[in-house]
Amino acid sequence: MTDPVTSSARTQDDLARRAQELDAADPLRAYRDHFLTPEGGDVIAYLDGNSLGRPLAATAERMERFVAEEWAGRLIRGWTDGWLDWPQSVGDRIAAAALGAAAGQTVVADSTTVMLYKLARAALDLTPGRHEIVLDTDNFPTDRYVLEGIAAERGLRLRWIEADPAAGVTDEQVAAAVGPDTALVVLSHVAYRSGHLADGAAITRTAHAAGAPVLWDLCHSAGSVPVRLDAWEADFAVGCTYKYLNGGPGAPAFGYIARRHQDATQQPVWGWMGRKDAFEMEQGYVPAPGVRSALSGTPPILAMVPLLSSLDMLEEAGIEAVRAKSVQLTEFSLELAHAWLTEHGVRVASPLAADERGGHVTLCRADFRELTQELWKRGVVPDFRAPDGIRIGLAPLSTSYDEVYRGMAVLADLVRAGAKTSADAR
Numbered sequence: 001m002t003d004p005v006t007s008s009a010r011t012q013d014d015l016a017r018r019a020q021e022l023d024a025a026d027p028l029r030a031y032r033d034h035f036l037t038p039e040g041g042d043v044i045a046y047l048d049g050n051s052l053g054r055p056l057a058a059t060a061e062r063m064e065r066f067v068a069e070e071w072a073g074r075l076i077r078g079w080t081d082g083w084l085d086w087p088q089s090v091g092d093r094i095a096a097a098a099l100g101a102a103a104g105q106t107v108v109a110d111s112t113t114v115m116l117y118k119l120a121r122a123a124l125d126l127t128p129g130r131h132e133i134v135l136d137t138d139n140f141p142t143d144r145y146v147l148e149g150i151a152a153e154r155g156l157r158l159r160w161i162e163a164d165p166a167a168g169v170t171d172e173q174v175a176a177a178v179g180p181d182t183a184l185v186v187l188s189h190v191a192y193r194s195g196h197l198a199d200g201a202a203i204t205r206t207a208h209a210a211g212a213p214v215l216w217d218l219c220h221s222a223g224s225v226p227v228r229l230d231a232w233e234a235d236f237a238v239g240c241t242y243k244y245l246n247g248g249p250g251a252p253a254f255g256y257i258a259r260r261h262q263d264a265t266q267q268p269v270w271g272w273m274g275r276k277d278a279f280e281m282e283q284g285y286v287p288a289p290g291v292r293s294a295l296s297g298t299p300p301i302l303a304m305v306p307l308l309s310s311l312d313m314l315e316e317a318g319i320e321a322v323r324a325k326s327v328q329l330t331e332f333s334l335e336l337a338h339a340w341l342t343e344h345g346v347r348v349a350s351p352l353a354a355d356e357r358g359g360h361v362t363l364c365r366a367d368f369r370e371l372t373q374e375l376w377k378r379g380v381v382p383d384f385r386a387p388d389g390i391r392i393g394l395a396p397l398s399t400s401y402d403e404v405y406r407g408m409a410v411l412a413d414l415v416r417a418g419a420k421t422s423a424d425a426r
């Protein structure tokens with residue numbers, strides 16, 4: 001009979017070795033050194049790059065240079081030197097590096113929430129006389145709330161797809177929900193909870209067959225999973241830049257309006273920066289041509305500075321290489337979960353098939369809320385999503401396989417101790 005202690009120790013050694021082998025073979029490993037990690041910091045495993053990406057050392061330097069040279073040096077002249085174009089130029093770089101979108105369709109501005117509101121309202125211009133917005137019950141709260149608000153404001157109904165929180169929304173579910181009264185479909189490409197990766201091309205086709213546009217929320221895709229907005233013939237998209245795009249806390253959102261919809265739709269927040277010839281300051285709102293009319297007020301220039309460095313890195317690394325590592329990282333975390341956790345009542349709430357999974361993995365057990373506090377105290381930092389899920393967010397450019405191993409080993413220790421405590425209490 002196999003001695004369980006020796007056998008589990010061997011598994012432990014094998015898995016530690018595998019982590020080291022995977023790191024040694026990782027073509028992106030050099031990028032980890034580009035990130036800023038505080039000297040004497042307490043984090044032994046950062047597993048939340050899908051909530052807030054780490055900062056780059058180049059960002060710290062660039063911010064300092066920007067303040068000293070461009071802000072202090074150029075002062076108001078900075079706007080005409082180039083800042084006024086940043087929403088579009090940075091948008092075009094995100095589009096090319098991460099979204100599969102040609103130039104002239106993406107801007108950076110606002111928060112995701114505000115951009116979602118503006119583009120959802122604009123999208124409704126395409127389907128006058130239709131009354132239903134299709135969305136799913138497990139979309140991120142802000143998406144659900146913004147659409148509730150729009151429905152109330154415009155006298156529309158919400159048609160909810162009942163999503164299984166452990167899986168995502170399928171093309172079949174969308175096909176069953178859309179029809180001649182569908183005004184708009186709003187879905188996340190990667191589900192924030194389970195990490196399920198929706199079939200963007202198929203769902204967009206299905207909505208179009210019913211005559212409805214789709215607005216994709218790309219928060220958990222951008223910079224992790226290649227998106228092909230132009231190839232899908234997507235209509236609208238929004239996403240944030242503080243996760244896999246390493247823009248920093250509160251970094252602005254991006255918004256995409258397909259070129260073919262730009263003249264036919266108008267977002268509702270008519271500020272001067274979205275007007276034609278903003279500095280003419282004339283009477284009456286006339287939208288700027290193209291995607292610029294998605295802007296409202298002064299662009300968040302300072303908050304875009306970090307994106308210049310992270311886009312340099314993503315452009316060099318390439319989104320396909322990022323995705324290849326992302327798949328291996330999630331596979332490895334699942335391998336660890338199956339080796340150490342599932343026998344202790346931990347449930348994997350993410351798809352097992354790599355092509356149905358984005359960049360994070362969610363593991364559930366009833367005591368995971370308390371256990372997350374303990375993990376954070378020990379320097380292992382995933383996040384917790386109610387009611388019982390720990391999300392292991394794996395940012396390919398900053399995360400090593402050994403980091404995943406170390407973090408999940410601490411989780412396994414706590415899970416075993418927790419399982420023992422609850423068994424003792426029975």
Ligand SMILES: Cc1ncc(COP(=O)(O)O)c(C=O)c1O
Pocket residue numbers: 111112113114140142143188192217219220240
């Ligand atoms: C899918 C999704 N949509 C929207 C948001 C957030 O919107 P905001 O950047 O406005 O907070 C998040 C995360 O915060 C998200 O995961």
Ligand SMILES: Nc1c(O)cccc1C(=O)C[C@H](N)C(=O)O
Pocket residue numbers: 050051052192219
């Ligand atoms: N946007 C966040 C924030 O302002 C504070 C804390 C977390 C976040 C997040 O990004 C949450 C994240 N979008 C999620 O998927 O849960």
